[in-house]
Amino acid sequence: MSSIDMSAPAPFVGLAPFLRMSINGEDLRPIAQEQLPRAEACPEDANLWMNLATLMLCLGHHELGLGIQAHALTRQRTFHLAAAHQPARLRALLLMAPGDLATNMPLDCLLEDCDIDLLMYYVSEEGDPLATALPEHNLVMVAMSESDENRPLLTALEPLLADWPKPVINRPQGVANTDRERASQLLQGVEGLLIPPTFPTSRTELQRVISGEKTLADICHDIDFPVIVRPLGSHGGHGLERVADTDELADYLTRLSGEDFFVSAFIDYSDGDGLFRKYRVVLVDGEPFASHMGISSHWMIHYLNAGMYEDAAKRAEEGAWMERFDAFALRHRHALNAIAERSGLDYLCIDCAETRDGELLVFEIGHAMAVHAMDSIELFPHKQVHMAKVKSALRSYLLRRAEGGAQAQKTGGVEV
Known part of the structure; x- marks a missing residue:
């Protein structure tokens, strides 16, 4: 069975434990079968219902998961994921939108075993998105992704967060820049960067x-x-x-x-061996880090179906790319700097490749992509050190911004 304790009173567990089990090939269905009758017997337990909603979405039960999530949100709007190491250094308020697993950034998957409390606040979809009382926090992070459904929420948040008394990470106008059409317009004309x-x-x-x-x-x-x-x-x-x-x-x-x-x-970005290679790069305050590399004979690469788990040679090549990432980042420094500057985001992921002419071919930018260190250490020993770099950089940045904001409040200055 599962190592997840979902006994009453239910703690909020977030996405990370379910994602880890799924990646490791564990069957989530027995947990769902056990928890469904328990949830029916505890209709007021919002944490239990939200955990169950996430579980159902992981299992691919989209409509059922969203229905369960909606029920949880009628009971409460804030879900507290306590830091693994207490006392927490800061309390980060994540502004979330109701929706499936792609709707919000899965920050808990990156900041596991950390000293940052995550307060996941689901904004209201009608009227004032921040109508429900907000918990105490040290900084705000806009966690919802850009989408047709979220666009009105992002627009409504802009004036509300413009003069927020605490630091704001990934402001809504920056999130809006990750729309595919807008991103393709913003990133035109950058030397060494190609985005069709x-x-x-x-x-x-x-x-x-x-x-x-x-x-x-x-x-x-x-x-x-x-x-x-x-x-x-x-x-x-x-x-x-x-x-x-x-x-x-x-x-x-x-x-x-x-x-x-x-x-x-369509840009044919295959290499001389006929294989396609897609990279996920993370920018933290403009500094680039390696997240993963997928290798496939098909042009549309998803890491989970690219054969990375089955092919030791592919994993070795990914490890070599991650070890040489500094050279990759230097080669594309101008393009990466332009993406960081033009997007206006503090934390950003880039799915990209290299063209045959050596340009950085950008497929998509966004802050809600999955970045984690949950893969098997035996299969992916190279990932641990590089994911630790991303985690450390983001943690340090959040602490720095929070401390800067606190200092600005004390002195009456402006936090930047």
Whole structure:
């Protein structure tokens, strides 16, 4: 069974323990089967219900998980994840949005075994997003990701956080910059950085391309096949496909619903051996760190299905890249600095690759990507030291900002 103690009164456990079990191949279903009747018997136990919601979302029960989460949020809006090492050095207030596992940054997965209390506050979706009383805190971190659903919340938070008395990490206007279309616009014209422009279009316009009434270049500013097409608002690669010609475009539209899509040019970033390599880089206050490297024969790489767990040679290559990361960061210093500056975010993740011409090819930027040290030490011994660097850098940055904010309050100065 599980090492997670979900006995009454239920402590809030966050995502980290469930994610670790999932990565290690443990079956989460027996826990769910045990906890469902217990939750039904304890409808007022918000921590229990929120834990169960996270568990259901990990199991892929999307609608059920969101329903359970909604019930938990009718009971309370703040969920306290106590620091592993007490007394805590600071209390970080994370502004979260209701939603699935991709909706908010999984900070507890990175700051495990730490001395920072995490106060996960779920903002209100109607009226004042901070209407419910806020707990005492040393700094605020906007944890919700950019999405169609979260965009109104981010907009509403901007004026509320503009003169917040405590330091604010990842301000909402910076989070808004991670939208794919906006990011592609912000990062154009940077030497050594390539991010294909993303063009919004409609099913009707794409149908006109299929019929021959228009060309792809007519509706997407001179780009041509092959292209990447995805539905508006999709995340995690859902509906994202490479389309080579009008026949494939017609087939794509028959299989996917929705009326609005994004189109961008496909860049073949495969290396001489025919394999694709995608990197996840973390920026903490502009300083780059290695998170992971996925290697696959397919252009769309997800770490969990790239064969990294099954292939020792791939893991060895990832380890070598992480050991030589300083050279990678130096090679792309100008591009990484531009991303940090133009995004306006204190903490940011970048999914990227290197083109055959040596440019940094950016796929996506965002602060809600998974960064953790939960993989098996036996399979991934190289990850521990590098994840410790990310954790240490972020912890130090948060402490520095919190202490700077406290000092500014004492002196009446402005915290920067």
